[in-house]
Amino acid sequence: MDPRRGSLPQSRHHGxxxxxxxxxxxxxxxxxxxxxxxxxxMQGVITLRHFAQVPKIGESFDFTLHGQEEGxxxxxxxxxxxxxxxxxxxxxxxxHARVVRLAPGGFxxxxxxxxxxxPKSQSGLAREEKADVLVGRSFxxxxxxxxxxxxxxxxxxxxxxxxxxxxxxxxxxxxxRVGERIQGRVIRLAPFGAFVAFGQGMQGLVHISDLSHxxxxxxxEAVRIGEVLDLVVLSVRMGGRRIGLGRKQLIESxxxxxxxxxxxxxxxxxxxxxxxxxxxxxxxxRGIEGLLHISECGLPDGVTLRSRFRAGQELAVxxxxxxxxxxxxxxxxxxxxxxxxxxxxxxxxxxFAELSRLQDQRHLDAPLGNLLMRALRASQGQRSMRA
Numbered sequence: 299m300d301p302r303r304g305s306l307p308q309s310r311h312h313g314x315x316x317x318x319x320x321x322x323x324x325x326x327x328x329x330x331x332x333x334x335x336x337x338x339x340m341q342g343v344i345t346l347r348h349f350a351q352v353p354k355i356g357e358s359f360d361f362t363l364h365g366q367e368e369g370x371x372x373x374x375x376x377x378x379x380x381x382x383x384x385x386x387x388x389x390x391x392x393x394h395a396r397v398v399r400l401a402p403g404g405f406x407x408x409x410x411x412x413x414x415x416x417p418k419s420q421s422g423l424a425r426e427e428k429a430d431v432l433v434g435r436s437f438x439x440x441x442x443x444x445x446x447x448x449x450x451x452x453x454x455x456x457x458x459x460x461x462x463x464x465x466x467x468x469x470x471x472x473x474x475r476v477g478e479r480i481q482g483r484v485i486r487l488a489p490f491g492a493f494v495a496f497g498q499g500m501q502g503l504v505h506i507s508d509l510s511h512x513x514x515x516x517x518x519e520a521v522r523i524g525e526v527l528d529l530v531v532l533s534v535r536m537g538g539r540r541i542g543l544g545r546k547q548l549i550e551s552x553x554x555x556x557x558x559x560x561x562x563x564x565x566x567x568x569x570x571x572x573x574x575x576x577x578x579x580x581x582x583x584r585g586i587e588g589l590l591h592i593s594e595c596g597l598p599d600g601v602t603l604r605s606r607f608r609a610g611q612e613l614a615v616x617x618x619x620x621x622x623x624x625x626x627x628x629x630x631x632x633x634x635x636x637x638x639x640x641x642x643x644x645x646x647x648x649x650f651a652e653l654s655r656l657q658d659q660r661h662l663d664a665p666l667g668n669l670l671m672r673a674l675r676a677s678q679g680q681r682s683m684r685a
Contacts, residue, residue: 322361322373324353334361334373342371349375389441395453396436400429407439407453420454463499474500474541478531482543484521492517494527494543502541504529511546511585513571520545552585553625559583562617565643565650568629570611573604580615580629588627590615596632614644 322334322342332353334342342361346352353359361373395407395414404417416439421432439453474497482496491505504527509520521527533542560566560582568580568590577591590613592603607613616639619628632638 319360319362321358323358324355326355327352334359336361336371340371341369342373344373344375389444391441392458393439393441393453394436395439395455397432397434399433405429405432409439409451409453412451414451414453416453416455420452420456422456422459474531474534476531476533479548480529480531480543482527482529484523484525484527487517487521487523489516492521494529496529500541502529502531502543504543504545508532508542508544508546511549511552513581513587551625552583553622556583556586556622557620560586560617560620562620563634564617565614565639565646566617567644568613568615570607570609570613572609573607575603578603578607578613580613582615582617582627582629586627588617588629590629590631594618594628594630594632596636596638614639 320336320340320342322336324332325335325341326333327346330346332344332346332349334344336342342363344361359375361375363371363373393409395409395416397416398406398408398413400406401415404415404419405421407414407416418429420442421429423429423432437455438458439455440457441451442454442457443450443452445451480496482494482502484492485495485501486493489506491503492509494502494504496502504517504521506514506517509517512520514520527545528548529543529545530547531541532544532547533540535542566582568582568588571579571581571587575592577589578595579587580590581587595603595606597603597606613631615629615631616633617627618630619626621627
């Protein structure tokens, strides 16, 4: 622990209590601050005055957590006595309380030698629970109002429970790391992605571009509400309030095996995804997209792409360039010699695509599959030479 952090302000110990108890080991004493290791990537600090004598390095204690600042938890010793006099009691104090009896609108509680009141709204009871289940029970409460002159104190069990949940949530976020695999449930869909709940009350967003290797117009094309997904953490921002998740990163990219199905000069069917002034973006298979540049469309001068093509249209194109490692695919509507790909070649490419699909479905044996592939390639090559 770095002593250059300096002493921490005493105000940090007030009003941000969690009552979550952790076992920790002393790792350093610098000035009036004792630094404590609570667990992996979790450190805290406590002032020296809380100890009867200077603790030794490596000595372990049970600590109570009281909020976080600059990555350090403010601590107190679990064994410290709670407040028991009106003079020392203040808002934000933590006390052990025992419910004595029901009272109008809440509960009468005993706070050591003192009496207090806990409104039903601050009891933490669920709406369907009966109030008398708390009578006779003891638990920790937080003081939310003090009037020493009238000797009146109002306490809350609900705030303590809430802060304990927040403490667990913060600790889980602190342990979340980019690249970590998690499992979550889709709770909401938006045009830009899917919101997923995971862990102890955490939520993250799977952007539409990280749902699938395919281009999606709507997240509903890939996932549905309630579906459980295997995901990877891509980013943790704003103290865990923005968590980016990915799904396609755990799915093998179709580019990994693209060269087993496609090759330079192959005639394929491309589906137009979008029309730009400089060219068309086409899909030739699931997750495999390429650019058909305007110079490879064989259009007469003055004819625009938008006047000839539309999204969803199917075209016969030739694979002009293919680089799987760079996920680069360039397409052309002409042969190497400049002649346009014919309607007959389009039909041949469609037939080839259908036969390939049937081959995958029926699991043709290797010799028959290879013969079919060679025959179709030879047929395409002969037609290209005639063109």
